[in-house]
Amino acid sequence: MSGSPVKRQRMESVLDQLKQFTTVVADTGDFHGEAALAPSSERGASCALSAGRPRAIDEYKPQDATTNPSLILAAAQMPTYQELVEEAIAHGRRLGGSQEEQITNATDKLFVLFGVEILKKIPGRVSTEVDARLSFDKDAMVARAQRLIDLYKEAGISKDRILIKLSSTWEGIQAGKQLEEQHGIHCNMTLLFSFAQAVACAEAGVTLISPFVGRILDWHVANTDKKSFEPLEDPGVKSVTKIYNYYKKFGYETVVMGASFRNTGEIKALAGCDFLTVSPQLLGELLKDHSKLAPTLSVKAAQASDLEKVHLDEKAFRWLHNEDRMAVEKLSDGIRRFAADAVKLERMLAERMFSAENGK
Numbered sequence: 001m002s003g004s005p006v007k008r009q010r011m012e013s014v015l016d017q018l019k020q021f022t023t024v025v026a027d028t029g030d031f032h033g034e035a036a037l038a039p040s041s042e043r044g045a046s047c048a049l050s051a052g053r054p055r056a057i058d059e060y061k062p063q064d065a066t067t068n069p070s071l072i073l074a075a076a077q078m079p080t081y082q083e084l085v086e087e088a089i090a091h092g093r094r095l096g097g098s099q100e101e102q103i104t105n106a107t108d109k110l111f112v113l114f115g116v117e118i119l120k121k122i123p124g125r126v127s128t129e130v131d132a133r134l135s136f137d138k139d140a141m142v143a144r145a146q147r148l149i150d151l152y153k154e155a156g157i158s159k160d161r162i163l164i165k166l167s168s169t170w171e172g173i174q175a176g177k178q179l180e181e182q183h184g185i186h187c188n189m190t191l192l193f194s195f196a197q198a199v200a201c202a203e204a205g206v207t208l209i210s211p212f213v214g215r216i217l218d219w220h221v222a223n224t225d226k227k228s229f230e231p232l233e234d235p236g237v238k239s240v241t242k243i244y245n246y247y248k249k250f251g252y253e254t255v256v257m258g259a260s261f262r263n264t265g266e267i268k269a270l271a272g273c274d275f276l277t278v279s280p281q282l283l284g285e286l287l288k289d290h291s292k293l294a295p296t297l298s299v300k301a302a303q304a305s306d307l308e309k310v311h312l313d314e315k316a317f318r319w320l321h322n323e324d325r326m327a328v329e330k331l332s333d334g335i336r337r338f339a340a341d342a343v344k345l346e347r348m349l350a351e352r353m354f355s356a357e358n359g360k
Helices: 005-011 014-019 069-076 079-095 099-119 138-154 170-183 195-204 214-223 235-249 264-269 280-288 299-303 314-322 325-358
Strands: 023-027 035-037 049-051 064-066 126-129 162-167 187-192 208-211 255-258 275-278
Touching: 014 023, 014 264, 014 280, 023 280, 064 162, 064 275, 069 079, 069 099, 069 325, 079 099, 079 325, 099 126, 099 138, 099 325, 126 187, 138 162, 138 170, 162 170, 162 325, 170 187, 170 195, 170 314, 187 195, 187 325, 195 208, 195 235, 195 314, 195 325, 208 235, 214 235, 214 325, 235 255, 235 264, 235 299, 264 280, 275 280, 314 325
Parallel strands: 023 064, 023 275, 064 126, 126 162, 162 187, 187 208, 208 255, 255 275
Antiparallel strands: 035 049
16 A cells, blocks of 8 residues: 555545544444435434435444334335335235224334345344333333344344344333343444443443434533533533443443534543444534544553442432433433434325225
């Protein structure tokens, strides 16, 4: 190769540098790239569509991809994906039952159809979310997760390529523990805001956690006098740094995947984290940035930290989590938001399913 290593380093994008010490995950339901999902101040990656944005998966070549009800709702309204919507509706009708059962089955199928298409574009795993309205029902979450895995199996996809996303409530964490231990189903614990949630997830032995960075920042901007933060002082960055250091110091195998970013400064400040899931817009910004990037998180630094090991049973978990006002408010808010988008998606499918029937 021509050119010195130093010159090549200068030419490398921050995204390429980041990939050298962190697994980059695309946070999107859009795999063709005619329109990508742009972030908003309300979500890690929102429903806002922006025509002509860069190809989310083809261009940025992430290892894995994540989806959620908000992303699927947005993608399901794009003309590009109407065949998938029709296939999901046909599946719901074929299984029969009440209107509610048909819509539920169509929704599950739609999530899986998007996951299958995304898996054609990436070498790793896709995260598919269990209905947020089940966040306080362990048995229902386990059953829904198994159904999603069965749908993937029918499509020829091994469960090893799937992460089931569950809300990081106590019930969700215990559902994750059961799915991992008894069924070999890998779980991604989402809507994670507190250290208590992170400790409980580690003790449950789940595969991966998604601590939210941007939503923590949002809360502090809205609820404190300070309206801007340097990246290393960003409360979301500090939260994920503490969780990463705790996991590495005490040898937990659960993967830490920072999520919900508001700007590239937050991402750079977490370079070295196991995984980072990033919206298409911020992936584009990282690709255009050619500044020097060095990892800020490392196993060595984590092991030197002064964190002490904690054990949490249900009562201790509930108390410690409850002591964190930000985490309590953002967890409940996140569940409500995902649930609201799940309802919108079901309403859209119902209109398509039953207006077509009535028109026959």
